[in-house]
């Protein structure tokens with residue numbers, strides 16, 4: 001999952017739907033743990049500002 | 064450092080629970096990660112007199128922006144009608160940056176210690192029981208022991224997850240919200256405007272709430288959409304000639320409370336516990352009610368020297384007693400509303416226009432059956 005920090009409003013909504021616990025809001029920054037993130041895309045559905053982008057190549061390679 | 068109770072989060076859930084724990088003579092520490100309580104704003108600030116009745120205080124002019132008599136509902140085809148609440152409770156639009164701070168001040172006056180600009184990073188857990196927190200302020204990391212912790216850290220509560228409580232939501236269960244404070248929008252100063260429709264706000268609604276001095280809060284909450292809430296809000300405001308000067312974002316849990324709101328040495332309250340009305344997305348009053356119970360039960364637990372899950376269970380029993388049926392009913396209505404398409408929403412708006420809810424009779428419903436049989440089928444369970 002790619003993340004555009006410029007678009008983030010630091011609300012934490014994405015954390016509530018991340019099943020792998022890969023997101024953390026610290027000192028007003030969202031941090032993604034890419035090692036555990038499985039690119040499920042749930043955070044990108046919830047984010048009010050569209051700060052997440054699915055990494056298309058990574059996802060295709062999983063199919 | 065050692066306290067009886069540590070409260071994580073310093074907004075409504077945190078300040079109200081710490082206030083009622085401190086009032087009952089226990090040592091309380093409240094920790095808030097932001098440098099200023101109530102900031103950033105993540106709320107459209109509407110509540111009712113019930114919040115103040117629960118708190119046992121008179122609402123103060125310092126944080127009341129406007130008095131609200133009811134809502135005006137707009138359907139997709141522009142049909143609109145006004146509704147007043149069935150009780151005689153006054154509604155209010157608050158200034159939450161001031162309101163939240165005033166609650167924290169009340170709590171401090173009752174004896175609560177407050178740490179601002181400090182983040183709880185971890186829980187201290189011994190033999191399966193929460194025994195305190197690990198908190199970080201700038202470069203300093205500290206262990207603070209306590210007999211119990213109240214998690215009031217908002218939606219998706221990390222703190223409850225650390226204690227083994229499942230706070231994970233489905234994507235359809237969280238409202239994705241964004242709002243502007245705006246000038247230049249002509250709004251009735253005593254009514255909240257709500258706009259429904261798939262094109263306006265899929266799975267939710269858009270709102271215009273009057274603040275003071277010609278300022279309005281214009282926002283939107285949506286669910287499970289390909290486009291962002293930001294996209295829909297900008298589309299919505301293009302219908303009006305207003306100027307935004309502040310923007311806020313947030314997520315609202317809309318599927319009711321998390322499965323369990325207590326464990327050994329910890330209780331969870333407010334948005335963290337899913338104490339939000341699933342129909343309206345309103346959490347101020349429910350968080351206040353549950354946080355009051357949380358503070359009182361925490362104080363009882365300390366006095367009884369028993370902060371086990373067995374003892375803290377009474378917290379869940381008490382809040383379910385108080386607000387469980389509100390959440391259940393709202394969830395039922397929300398599920399019906401989810402099923403309605405724009406045509407059915409328009410038919411419902413035309414039916415409700417000019418009627419008060421108590422005056423609906425079986426004869427008047429027959430007319431609705433003729434106009435939209437599918438709508439009546441959907442409404443069957445709530446009528």
Ligand SMILES: Cc1cc2nc3c(=O)[nH]c(=O)nc-3n(C[C@H](O)[C@H](O)[C@H](O)COP(=O)(O)OP(=O)(O)OC[C@H]3O[C@@H](n4cnc5c(N)ncnc54)[C@H](O)[C@@H]3O)c2cc1C
Pocket residue numbers: 071072073074075076077094095096097101105106107108109110181182183184215216217218221240241242282311312313314315332333334335338339344345346347348350
């Ligand atoms: C856009 C929007 C509009 C809304 N409009 C309304 C409305 O009009 N009326 C209404 O009744 N409700 C509304 N709500 C819901 C309402 O805002 C919430 O229900 C209410 O604020 C819940 O309060 P809380 O104290 O439980 O949680 P929060 O307000 O989320 O507060 C949690 C606090 O915990 C702090 N925190 C989190 N993690 C940590 C940590 N690890 N360490 C220290 N501190 C931490 C946060 O900084 C925050 O201050 C709205 C919500 C949104 C998003």
Ligand code: SF4
Pocket residue numbers: 001017018019020021022023032036037038039040041042043044
């Ligand atoms: S893509 Fe899924 S796993 Fe990865 S951060 Fe987003 S919600 Fe979490």
Ligand code: SF4
Pocket residue numbers: 007008009010011012013014015030046047048049050051052312
């Ligand atoms: S939901 Fe979006 S805006 Fe909110 S914290 Fe996550 S990335 Fe940032």
